[in-house]
Amino acid sequence: MPTIRIPVGPLFSFRECRWFLHRNFDDCMHVVEEDQVKKALLIDGHLLLVSLSEEKEALRVQVLKGPDTPALRKAVTDYITDWWDLDRDLLPFYQQIAKHKQLAYMAADYKGLRLLGMPDLFEAISWAIIGQQINLSFAYKLKRRLVEKYGTHLDHEGSKHYLFPSPEALMRATPEDLRAMQFSQQKIRYLLTVAEAFFSGGISKQELIALPDFAARQQALLALKGVGIWTANYALMKSLKEPGSIPHGDAGLLNALLAHSLIKDKSDLRAIERLFAKFAGWESYLVIYLWRSLAKMD
């Protein structure tokens, strides 16, 4: 079986990354097992199934299904490196965390946790819209209904592994179908608008990356109906890996800040600004680690 080894440094933990992908939710975009994570990928027009597992000082990637060529191996390596943010040197972030009284414990407790991205920008924006203002359990259910109806899949050992629907596939959804899946009328409109914007070429990840700066990328996303500051920044953080992106107003983020007594209440914007100023260039990592801290023990 084709196997790829991607070397990783000391600030990497397969266990922490695997845990974040699982988190007691039922995310249909990957399958998390005891010692591996499986995911279907569309790379250079090829549908592949890969399995990630832990190896000494490396991440082992096995191609369980799909063609095997040197070019594809390279593309798979690039994809995983982006998805698990393997190229980033976390040392500066850890040095900053260590200086912070209330947060210093995270460097030890969550050591090696990476920003698990969403390389597909359309997926990141759609997922953010789905998750707006509802609890995550419900949001994952909505996503699963959408993906199982409009996404393509690959069969392997009796289970299906899904890709997020393409904009074109989602455009075929009718408002009635989506309503029957319990999407609200607003979310239906937002999702179909975003699908249309991606399909018609009004927006794409490549074009966004080509824009001069963060503010310009943010503005391009905010032009979409249903995309506010939270959704735009979430997508920029998860898909474009903007290190300074903060999903402002995020309910989980505010709760984590409250739990650490870092803010006096949820409208304490000045304290939030002060905290993030200490993590300039690492704001998105701070958000990830604060989200991590919300977990109930299991």
Next chain:
DNA sequence: AACCAGGCGCATG
């Protein structure tokens, strides 16, 4: 059984 969910757009003061 209220109240809150990984918000947003739109209508009012």
Next chain:
DNA sequence: CATGCGCATGGT
């Protein structure tokens, strides 16, 4: 510019 409201429904 700031504040309020409806959205839809699952968790706790």
